[in-house]
Amino acid sequence: MSAVLYAQVHLTLPAWVHDAVDTARVYAGDEDKMALAIELARRNVEAGSGGPFGAAVFGPEHRLIAAGVNRVVSQHASLAHAEIMACMLAQQRLQSARLNTLLHPITLATASQPCCQCFGATIWAGIDRLLIGARGEDVTELAGFDEGPLPADWIGELERRGIEVVRDLQREQSRAVLRAYAEAGGQRY
Amino acid sequence: MSAVLYAQVHLTLPAWVHDAVDTARVYAGDEDKMALAIELARRNVEAGSGGPFGAAVFGPEHRLIAAGVNRVVSQHASLAHAEIMACMLAQQRLQSARLNTLLHPITLATASQPCCQCFGATIWAGIDRLLIGARGEDVTELAGFDEGPLPADWIGELERRGIEVVRDLQREQSRAVLRAYAEAGGQRY
Numbered sequence: 001m002s003a004v005l006y007a008q009v010h011l012t013l014p015a016w017v018h019d020a021v022d023t024a025r026v027y028a029g030d031e032d033k034m035a036l037a038i039e040l041a042r043r044n045v046e047a048g049s050g051g052p053f054g055a056a057v058f059g060p061e062h063r064l065i066a067a068g069v070n071r072v073v074s075q076h077a078s079l080a081h082a083e084i085m086a087c088m089l090a091q092q093r094l095q096s097a098r099l100n101t102l103l104h105p106i107t108l109a110t111a112s113q114p115c116c117q118c119f120g121a122t123i124w125a126g127i128d129r130l131l132i133g134a135r136g137e138d139v140t141e142l143a144g145f146d147e148g149p150l151p152a153d154w155i156g157e158l159e160r161r162g163i164e165v166v167r168d169l170q171r172e173q174s175r176a177v178l179r180a181y182a183e184a185g186g187q188r189y
Numbered sequence: 190m191s192a193v194l195y196a197q198v199h200l201t202l203p204a205w206v207h208d209a210v211d212t213a214r215v216y217a218g219d220e221d222k223m224a225l226a227i228e229l230a231r232r233n234v235e236a237g238s239g240g241p242f243g244a245a246v247f248g249p250e251h252r253l254i255a256a257g258v259n260r261v262v263s264q265h266a267s268l269a270h271a272e273i274m275a276c277m278l279a280q281q282r283l284q285s286a287r288l289n290t291l292l293h294p295i296t297l298a299t300a301s302q303p304c305c306q307c308f309g310a311t312i313w314a315g316i317d318r319l320l321i322g323a324r325g326e327d328v329t330e331l332a333g334f335d336e337g338p339l340p341a342d343w344i345g346e347l348e349r350r351g352i353e354v355v356r357d358l359q360r361e362q363s364r365a366v367l368r369a370y371a372e373a374g375g376q377r378y
Contacts (some may be wrong), residue, residue, distance in 0.1 A: 005212055006255055006278040007202040015196075023194055066195055078286045078313035079268065079277055088268055089195040097267045116340075117309030123337050124267035124306055148312050149346040157338040 011075055013085060014049035017067055026062045030131050033058055033109040034169040036067070038133055041082070041111040041177045044069040045186065052143055052181035055082035055110040057090040057127075059103045066090035073187060083110050083118040087125040098126035105129055111174045112139050113167075116148030122163065129164045133174030142178035144188040200264055202274060203238035206256055215251045219320050222247055222298040223358040225256070227322055230271070230300040230366045233258040234375065241332055241370035244271035244299040246279040246316075248292045255279035262376060272299050272307040276314040287315035294318055300363045301328050302356075305337030311352065318353045322363030331367035333377040 020043050027033045033056065040054025051070035059065050068086030072078055086108065090099055099106045105128035113136040114122055122130060136147040151157050155165045209232050216222045222245065229243025240259035248254050257275030261267055275297065279288055288295045294317035302325040303311055311319060325336040340346050344354045 005202075005207055005210055005253075006282045007204075007206060008199060009201075009274075009277045009281050010197065010199045012198075013194075013196040017196060018194055021194055064194075072286045076280050076284050076286050077277055078280060078315070079273060079310060080286075084268060085198075088198045088266055091265050091267065092198050093195045095265050097261045097265050097269075115309060115313075117306060117313055120304060120306030120309050120337055121268060124304075126267070148309055149340045149343075151338045151340050154338075 009077070011071060011077060011080055011085065011088070013067065013069060013071070013089070014044070014047060016043060016047050016049070017069065021064055021067050023064050025064070027058055027064065028062050030166060030169055033107060034131055034133055036064070037109040037111045038170055038174050038177060040067055040069050041174065045177060045181045045184065050074055051145070052177045052186065053082040053110070053112055055086040055108060057086045057099065058107040058109070060105055066093055079117070081115065081118050083108060083114055084121055087121060091125070096126070098124070100126040100128055107131060111177065113147065116150055119150055119154055122158070123161055127163055129166065130158060131169050132165065132167045133170050134178060135167065135171065138171070138175050138178060142175055143182050143186065198266070200260060200266060200269055200274065200277070202256065202258060202260070202278070203233070203236060205232060205236050205238070206258065210253055210256050212253050214253070216247055216253060217251050219355060219358055222296060223320050223322055225253070226298040226300045227359055227363050227366060229256055229258050230363065234366060234370045234373065239263055240334070241366045241375065242271040242299070242301055244275040244297060246275045246288065247296040247298070249294055255282055268306070270304065270307050272297060272303055273310055276310060280314070285315070287313070289315040289317055296320060300366065302336065305339055308339055308343055311347065312350055316352055318355065319347060320358050321354065321356045322359050323367060324356065324360065327360070327364050327367060331364055332371050332375065
C-alpha cells in the first residue's frame with residue numbers, strides 16, 4: 001500500500017448544535033453550565049450524531065466559549081470525545097493553546113467524568129474549574145464504556161495543578177442520558 | 190461577548206512532511222520505525238514548526254500509514270501532540286476510529302514517551318505495539334516539558350489492554366533532538 005500522505009484532519013460538530021446553544025446567554029451557576037452539557041449529550045443521542053456525551057467551555061463572564069459532543073464513530077476519530085471537541089473549539093476561537101492565559105477562570109462542564117485521555121487533555125487545555133455530572137462508574141454501568149486507567153488520585157492530580165473539581169452535578173440527569181443511549185442500542189467503542 | 194459558535198476544527202501537518210516521508214518504503218524493523226519518528230521530531234525543530242516531538246503509525250506490512258509532529262503552538266491546540274496527530278491522520282486515512290479493527294498489528298512509534306494525554310489516547314486509538322524513544326524524564330530534564338500524571342504502572346496498564354511497549358529505542362538520538370530544541374530556545378508549554 002503506497003499512498004499520498006494525509007496531512008490534515010477536519011473535525012466538526014453536528015449542525016443541530018447551532019440551535020442547541022445560545023452564545024449570548026449567561027450560564028450563571030454551575031447548575032446552568034452542567035444543564036447545557038447534559039442537554040448536548042441528550043441531543044447527541046436523539047440525533048444519532050454520536051455517543052451520550054456533551055461538554056461546554058465557559059469564560060469568566062459565564063458565557064459559552066465552545067460546545068462539544070462525542071463524534072468518535074461519525075468522524076472516525078477516537079480523539080473526538082465531547083471534552084476534547086469543546087476544548088479544541090474554544091482554543092480555536094481564542095487562538096490560544098492554553099485557554100486560561102487569556103481569560104480566567106475557564107470552566108469546563110462535562111456530562112460524564114473524563115476518561116483517561118480527556119483527563120490528560122484537561123490538564124494541558126488551560127482549565128480552572130472542571131464540573132462533572134455522571135461518574136466514571138455510571139458510564140461503565142449504564143452505557144458499557146470503558147473509562148480507562150486514571151492515576152489513583154486523579155482528582156488530587158488535577159487540584160495540585162490548579163484545577164478545581166466539582167462532581168455529581170445533576171448526576172441523575174446525566175445517568176438518564178447514558179441509560180437512554182444503552183436502551184436505544186447505542187454503539188459501545 | 191456574544192459570537193457565532195465555532196463548530197469545526199482543522200489541524201494540519203507542516204508542508205515539509207511530504208518531503209520527509211516515503212509512503213512506499215518498507216520500515217522493516219523497530220529501529221527503522223523509530224528513526225522516522227525521531228527524524229520527524231528533528232525536522233520539526235529545524236523548521237520551527239512545533240515542539241521536538243515526532244511520531245508515525247505503521248501497518249502490518251511495515252509501511253507508513255500516517256506521520257505526526259507536535260503542532261500545539263502553531264495551531265493553537267493543546268491536543269496536537271505528535272502521537273495524536275499521527276493517530277488521527279491514520280484514522281482518517283483508514284476511515285476507522287479504531288485502527289486495529291481493519292489492519293493488525295498497528296505500530297505507533299513515538300520519539301518520546303507519551304504524556305498523560307497521549308497515554309490515554311493510545312489506548313483508544315487501536316494500537317498493538319508502542320515504540321518509545323526518549324523517556325518521560327528525558328523530556329523534562331532536557332526540554333523542560335511536564336509529562337503530567339500517569340498511572341503508577343502505566344506500562345502494565347497498556348500491556349493489560351494488549352498494547353506491547355518497547356522503550357529506549359534510539360533513546361540517545363531522541364535526547365539529542367530534545368537538547369537541540371532547548372539550546373535553540375524552544376518554547377515550553
